[in-house]
Amino acid sequence: MHSIYTNNKYKNYITLLLFVFTAGQVALKYVFGGNLITPFSLLFHSIWMLLLHYGILQVIRKEQPHKLILVILYTQLATPLLLSHWLPNLYMSIVLSMPWLVIITSRFMLHVQRVNFYITLLILFLYSMISIKGFISYYNNPEILSIVFTGGVIYEEFFINLNTFAFSGILFLFYLAKIKYDIEHIGEDSWHSKWYVTLIAHLSHHLRTPLTQITTNFDMLEYAKTDEQRDLIKSRVNKGTEEMIYTINSFVSSSNIKNLGNEGLLISEVLEHFSEENKSQVSLQVNDKESSRIRGPEIVSLLLALYAFIEDYDDAPSKIHIELNSGHVIISTSNKSSVLKTSMEDQEINQNSKPDTEFHFMLKLLKESGWKITSVMNGTSFQYQISRIANKWSKRASL
Numbered sequence: 152m153h154s155i156y157t158n159n160k161y162k163n164y165i166t167l168l169l170f171v172f173t174a175g176q177v178a179l180k181y182v183f184g185g186n187l188i189t190p191f192s193l194l195f196h197s198i199w200m201l202l203l204h205y206g207i208l209q210v211i212r213k214e215q216p217h218k219l220i221l222v223i224l225y226t227q228l229a230t231p232l233l234l235s236h237w238l239p240n241l242y243m244s245i246v247l248s249m250p251w252l253v254i255i256t257s258r259f260m261l262h263v264q265r266v267n268f269y270i271t272l273l274i275l276f277l278y279s280m281i282s283i284k285g286f287i288s289y290y291n292n293p294e295i296l297s298i299v300f301t302g303g304v305i306y307e308e309f310f311i312n313l314n315t316f317a318f319s320g321i322l323f324l325f326y327l328a329k330i331k332y333d334i335e336h337i338g339e340d341s342w343h344s345k346w347y348v349t350l351i352a353h354l355s356h357h358l359r360t361p362l363t364q365i366t367t368n369f370d371m372l373e374y375a376k377t378d379e380q381r382d383l384i385k386s387r388v389n390k391g392t393e394e395m396i397y398t399i400n401s402f403v404s405s406s407n408i409k410n411l412g413n414e415g416l417l418i419s420e421v422l423e424h425f426s427e428e429n430k431s432q433v434s435l436q437v438n439d440k441e442s443s444r445i446r447g448p449e450i451v452s453l454l455l456a457l458y459a460f461i462e463d464y465d466d467a468p469s470k471i472h473i474e475l476n477s478g479h480v481i482i483s484t485s486n487k488s489s490v491l492k493t494s495m496e497d498q499e500i501n502q503n504s505k506p507d508t509e510f511h512f513m514l515k516l517l518k519e520s521g522w523k524i525t526s527v528m529n530g531t532s533f534q535y536q537i538s539r540i541a542n543k544w545s546k547r548a549s550l
Contacts, residue, residue, distance in 0.1 A: 165212070165322070169204055172318040176200040176311060183307035203227050204318055207251070210267075211258050211322040221267065228252070228274050235281055242285025245278050247312035251319040252278065258326060346448045346519040353455070353516055357398045364391035401458040415446025418453075419475055425457050426473065432461050436474045443478060443539060448520040452513075453480070456524070456537060459513045460484070480537040 180196045181188055206224035209216045231248070235241040252275050259268035368387045375381045416424075419442045426435035445453070460471055460482055474481040517524055517537065524537045 165208065165325070168318065168321060169201075169208055172314055173197070173201045173204050175314050176204075179307070179310050179314065183310075199227070200315075203315070207255065207315075207319050208322060210255055211319070211326050214262060215264075216267075225270065225274070228271075232274075232277055232281060235285070242282065242288065243308045244312065246282045246285065247308050248315075249275065249278050249282070251312070251316040254316075254319045254323045258323065261326075261330065346452070346516060349515045349519055350448075350451070353513065354398075354402060358395060361391040361394035361398070364388070365395070401455060415444045416450060417444055418442040418478070418480065421445065421450055421453060422473060422475055422480065425454055429461060432470055433457075434470050434472045436472070438474065438476045439478065442475060445539075448516075449522070449539075452516040452520040452522060453537065456513055456517055456522075457482075460535070478538065482535040482537070 177193065177197045177200065181193060184192070202223055206220050206227070209220045210224065228248075231241045231245050235245060252271065256268065256271040256275055259271055365388050368384045368391070372381065372384050372388075375384055419437050419439060422435055422437065426433050457473070472483040474483070514524065518540075521540050522537055523540050524535060526535050
């Protein structure tokens, strides 16, 4: 999803709204003005309303509106306050302007623009005071009230300000949609921060063992007295080196995949990428014509889990078979002895177990990025099912 403020299609819609609502204002003025309306007054009203609507548009859309726009808008808001002393009819305009002025004030409050917020709050307070004064004036002078109603002033001001309120309200709804979008992504990033901590711990755990094996055996090499001892130490060093290279390559392959960002990839595309990278050990069957789209941590966690299966069954005579069925990633193997199965059973028995198993961090990575994994015995083979907990991070976080 793209922000409505960076999407050209929505920019065009908002520009269209500006001219449609301004044209509506001019039409209302022409209808209610009747014979009193002149080309000059109609032109003046058109320019006035266009500037007002453009100012409202910029104030709601922009994080930091241009100072000239703010000066013009504040001038237009202050004008009724100054003229209401000589033109009692403006009391009604001031009262009916307050709803959309509240929207502008709320916009400044939500975006923590304190100076602009206090200015509009002050104008809103003055509008309230003038409205009370107008009510008292109308109450003490029934003739004025009669003119307001019979002359159609109240209807004209009502529809004109209703038009402006509708325009402001629509823009404000767009702004609230943007806030909702930002809040969801902030929440998702916060939720995934735990995943990154686990990822670092996972990498550290997998590198520490082979690195210790390499350094320890290098230290022992100078004390070896026979060729047989040297060969044995070299084989241990080579094994540790191979484990480290495999671990690093697994992380690189899991991260070095396109579209890890906002767009993400289909689950089927991720599995096809993994199968292509590991043809000799993996067979793939995709039964879903369409699959969910995953991104970032979800992709990396799934790939690391799949690489863990290869590592777990590296000495097995048969290949690992992966199947995508109804959104579930099903892994089958004929190997009855599984470190992963033991690790999963330990986790199920003791949720607070220490990270002393080979797959402890991998299981945490899956869970913290929105996956769950279950194991079943299917005849003589093990089957593992990896499924998404929920499509939205907020639902996953609540589980």
